[in-house]
Amino acid sequence: MIQAHNLTLMFRDGQQELPVLQGIHLQIKRGEWLALTGANGCGKSSLIRTFNGLVMPTGGSLSAAGLDLNSPVNRKAVKERIQLVFQNPESQTIGSTPSEDIAFGLENRGIPRIEMQVRIDRLLRKVGLAHKAEDDIASLSGGERQRLAIASCLALDAEMIIFDEVTSMLDPAGRRDIFTLARDLWKQGTTVLWVTQRMEELSESPRVAVMEEGKIIYDGDPRTLFYASPLPDKLGWDLPPVLGIGRLLQSQGWAKENLPLTESDLEGIL
Numbered sequence: 481m482i483q484a485h486n487l488t489l490m491f492r493d494g495q496q497e498l499p500v501l502q503g504i505h506l507q508i509k510r511g512e513w514l515a516l517t518g519a520n521g522c523g524k525s526s527l528i529r530t531f532n533g534l535v536m537p538t539g540g541s542l543s544a545a546g547l548d549l550n551s552p553v554n555r556k557a558v559k560e561r562i563q564l565v566f567q568n569p570e571s572q573t574i575g576s577t578p579s580e581d582i583a584f585g586l587e588n589r590g591i592p593r594i595e596m597q598v599r600i601d602r603l604l605r606k607v608g609l610a611h612k613a614e615d616d617i618a619s620l621s622g623g624e625r626q627r628l629a630i631a632s633c634l635a636l637d638a639e640m641i642i643f644d645e646v647t648s649m650l651d652p653a654g655r656r657d658i659f660t661l662a663r664d665l666w667k668q669g670t671t672v673l674w675v676t677q678r679m680e681e682l683s684e685s686p687r688v689a690v691m692e693e694g695k696i697i698y699d700g701d702p703r704t705l706f707y708a709s710p711l712p713d714k715l716g717w718d719l720p721p722v723l724g725i726g727r728l729l730q731s732q733g734w735a736k737e738n739l740p741l742t743e744s745d746l747e748g749i750l
């Protein structure tokens with residue numbers, strides 16, 4: 481789905497060139513779930529914006545959804561196939577009600593009017609917003625807006641959805657709901673790039689990439705990252721209780737493969 485080879489991106493800052501991406505190598509296969517993390521300003525948003533054609537890389541090669549992104553003619557097609565859901569989805573809504581908002585996406589895809597209502601109903605049901613179909617968008621909560629943004633991506637038939645720190649402004653229940661919804665879409669075949677700073681979301685991801693200063697410094701499984709790499713300590717990560725208990729068990733001699741990553745792993749142990 482994504483093939484980035486030696487990708488670089490420079491931004492101009494006054495007289496200076498700022499190297500934002502510095503030789504990124506990354507492959508994301510169709511149907512994969514990859515979590516991407518890194519400190520503020522390390523280049524996560526810039527990287528994902530190159531993936532859907534919003535930002536043109538300065539150097540290296542990049543293809544997305546089978547299209548070469550070094551060629552500007554492919555940018556529009558890539559933007560349709562790879563959709564972004566932002567932290568603050570307000571900027572992503574066009575209609576005044578959820579129904580209307582999704583209708584815009586379907587209209588863009590040339591879906592006949594007669595089919596539209598059925599599709600709108602199905603999409604709103606899928607994201608748990610059927611009961612708010614005709615409500616004023618301004619009255620939706622942050623989590624509901626995220627759901628609407630996801631439904632709009634699905635209306636556009638996105639092959640891949642990139643979630644850019646979507647849970648950072650939600651309460652714990654809202655975070656869990658959106659994360660679960662994204663997992664369900666992934667299980668149904670959507671490729672997912674999940675950008676987050678939350679450790680518990682990393683530990684529940686099959687593959688994790690860590691960025692630092694425009695480079696990918698780790699790309700692998702979360703178990704190795706949390707239990708066999710120096711990075712969590714080096715980067716000063718605040719580990720959730722499950723991983724804290726896991727480290728305690730590790731210090732007692734437990735093998736890496738038996739250590740808990742999630743709360744349900746821990747329940748199994750207890």
Ligand SMILES: Nc1ncnc2c1ncn2[C@@H]1O[C@H](COP(=O)(O)OP(=O)(O)OP(=O)(O)O)[C@@H](O)[C@H]1O
Binds near residue numbers: 521523524525
């Ligand atoms: N349009 C731009 N022009 C100039 N510099 C930019 C631009 N966009 C981003 N930058 C700079 O590029 C660097 C990387 O920013 P980016 O937003 O990609 O990081 P990030 O990891 O997503 O950060 P955050 O977690 O805070 O969103 C930062 O130093 C930022 O100031």
